[in-house]
Amino acid sequence: xxxxxxxxxxxxxxxxxxxxxxxxxxxxxxxxxxxxxxxxxxxxxxxxxxxxxxxxxxxxxxxxxxxxxxxxxxxxxxxxxxxxxxxxxxxxxxxxxxxxxxxxxxxxxxxxxxxxxxxxxxxxxxxxxxxxxxxxxxxxxxxxxxxxxxxxxxxxxxxxxxxxxxxxxxxxxxxxxxxxxxxxxxxxxxxxxxxxxxxxxxxxxxxxxxxxxxxxxxxxxxxxxxxxxxxxxxxxxxxxxxxxxxxxxxxxxxxxxxxxxxxxxxxxxxxxxxxxxxxxxxxxxxxxxxxxxxxxxxxxxxxxxxxxxxxxxxxxxxxxxxxxxxxxxxxxxxxxxxxxxxxxxxxxxxxxxxxxxxx
Amino acid sequence: xxxxxxxxxxxxxxxxxxxxxxxxxxxxxxxxxxxxxxxxxxxxxxxxxxxxxxxxxxxxxxxxxxxxxxxxxxxxxxxxxxxxxxxxxxxxxxxxxxxxxxxxxxxxxxxxxxxxxxxxxxxxxxxxxxxxxxxxxxxxxxxxxxxxxxxxxxxxxxxxxxxxxxxxxxxxxxxxxxxxxxxxxxxxxxxxxxxxxxxxxxxxxxxxxxxxxxxxxxxxxxxxxxxxxxxxx
Numbered sequence: 001x002x003x004x005x006x007x008x009x010x011x012x013x014x015x016x017x018x019x020x021x022x023x024x025x026x027x028x029x030x031x032x033x034x035x036x037x038x039x040x041x042x043x044x045x046x047x048x049x050x051x052x053x054x055x056x057x058x059x060x061x062x063x064x065x066x067x068x069x070x071x072x073x074x075x076x077x078x079x080x081x082x083x084x085x086x087x088x089x090x091x092x093x094x095x096x097x098x099x100x101x102x103x104x105x106x107x108x109x110x111x112x113x114x115x116x117x118x119x120x121x122x123x124x125x126x127x128x129x130x131x132x133x134x135x136x137x138x139x140x141x142x143x144x145x146x147x148x149x150x151x152x153x154x155x156x157x158x159x160x161x162x163x164x165x166x167x168x169x170x171x172x173x174x175x176x177x178x179x180x181x182x183x184x185x186x187x188x189x190x191x192x193x194x195x196x197x198x199x200x201x202x203x204x205x206x207x208x209x210x211x212x213x214x215x216x217x218x219x220x221x222x223x224x225x226x227x228x229x230x231x232x233x234x235x236x237x238x239x240x241x242x243x244x245x246x247x248x249x250x251x252x253x254x255x256x257x258x259x260x261x262x263x264x265x266x267x268x269x270x271x272x273x274x275x276x277x278x279x280x281x282x283x284x285x286x287x288x289x290x291x292x293x294x295x296x297x298x299x300x301x302x303x304x305x306x307x308x309x310x311x312x313x314x315x316x317x318x319x320x321x322x323x324x325x326x327x328x329x330x331x332x333x334x335x336x337x338x339x340x341x342x343x344x345x346x347x348x349x350x351x352x353x354x355x356x357x358x359x
Numbered sequence: 360x361x362x363x364x365x366x367x368x369x370x371x372x373x374x375x376x377x378x379x380x381x382x383x384x385x386x387x388x389x390x391x392x393x394x395x396x397x398x399x400x401x402x403x404x405x406x407x408x409x410x411x412x413x414x415x416x417x418x419x420x421x422x423x424x425x426x427x428x429x430x431x432x433x434x435x436x437x438x439x440x441x442x443x444x445x446x447x448x449x450x451x452x453x454x455x456x457x458x459x460x461x462x463x464x465x466x467x468x469x470x471x472x473x474x475x476x477x478x479x480x481x482x483x484x485x486x487x488x489x490x491x492x493x494x495x496x497x498x499x500x501x502x503x504x505x506x507x508x509x510x511x512x513x514x515x516x517x518x519x520x521x522x523x524x525x526x527x528x529x530x531x532x533x534x535x536x537x538x539x540x541x542x543x544x545x546x547x548x549x550x551x552x553x554x555x556x557x558x559x560x561x562x563x564x565x566x567x568x569x570x571x572x573x574x575x576x577x578x579x580x581x582x583x584x585x586x587x588x589x590x591x592x
Contacts (some may be wrong), residue, residue, distance in 0.1 A: 183414070186438035187368065190457035194374035245368045283367075285395050286416045343504075 010152070018056060021286050025137060026052040027111060037112035043105060058090040059141050061062060072153050083142060091138040095131045172221065180217060192246045206244060209237040220267040222333060226294060229261040231270045238271060242278055249288025250278070260295040261300045265357060266334050272327050273353045277308035279350055284311045296357065304355040311348040324353070332353070360472070361388045363404065364418070365397040365437065366412040370511070371457065375410055375436065385468065394423040401427060405450055408432045408471055413440040421495060424488035425525065428534055430497070432471050483536035489515070491522045498522065501539065503570050504553040506531060508546040516573065541588060542568065544578040
């Protein structure tokens, strides 16, 4: 569990630096006060001991706030304003505490070490310097802490970025392979080889259609959405090639409302639906059947439907397929919860895939 | 050689016909577009060789093989299912990738001509195609030592493998060569070539020790028949 060990190490480092820093400040102030102001060690150590413990507590509270309110994730301006304000706030608190204890122990808000160093200044000037020194100490604490925290955040972000990049590449490769659909591609090429001898004119047309579908498939990685019109052109090419293979087993009906054509849909969405309808439906039937594609705009929604016959005995799970699950996921990512994909297998021998997209 | 072309795509059948036209030794006797048609054609025409697509409506090429008693030489033709063909464990089958390369077809045909099939229509069964879960085998029956009934199925003892056959023991017995296989008791058929030793048991039963390990009891009813067979044969 490397992550936990690292958190442990980080926490240990934090407390070491915290104790070292405040311990050094305590020792410097208390011993300075004994040497330069002639105050007894017990009095000096009481004053600075309380001040440093309070400083440590306040800065620890600051760290807790930065961490658990996730300040490092804030936009720069909001982050800087918060940090400056809080630094000022806790420095003021420590300053008031210092002055208060001095007043109680020595009868003046100026700590003995401050008056020893700035003997020629007025009380107001001494207090100002006392405040500035405490402010500088707190600012230094904040600067050191942020240097560590920001660097660590950047380092983890880079690692995460690298891991994300690798996962994304693997996913893209899988997607491309599934979209290219080798089974379909090699069958199409085989049909084409036959057609070259039988009907060269049709063969040339088929090569163009195959090239267009491949180009569209490859481009789909870059374009998330496309007009239904454009997707339908691709589906027509695809169906033309499939009807070469399936011959009279594939019959197609289209019912596309004119106002639906301009609607933008996820690329390859209709294509995946049609491919599934053929693969799990029509191609499994000896007699084939009629594939029907319908697109209408109803109540500010695009309703896209693919109807196809299927073998009566196939289980519902077998007809779903990875393709439709991926489509459903993409639909949700691109259009949110307003969009839906439903595969209706309630009627034996019939499948209906329906997609609804908000306009 | 009589050949049958099985593929659901008309263009694919035409293409294969054209390719086979270059081989005068191959005579295409028929075509089929699905496995039901294919089974009928195979029974009618008894081809020597079947070019068989894998993905077809109504059942795969593998499904066809499990339904056949006498399996002709098979060459699978596939666009992308070569992994399914390679999954065969023991007897490798030929396969051709579509689009089919003429040189590869020539090689496959040469291989088949080099090992002529001796199967005739009424000869007893000499091999079985078995699919047990994800694994497939062509099992040469002379290599099977014992058939044991398991409900409506039959477990074969074939070397180290114990594949399950989707038929009943009674149905199988009718198809087996009676000179080689003997019904030892209600649930077992033994291969006589695998018997090492026979001892007399109690109550007229016979105790048979097989070469590959198992001990089989021959029922009293069958024991007399067994003695007659083994001493005469």
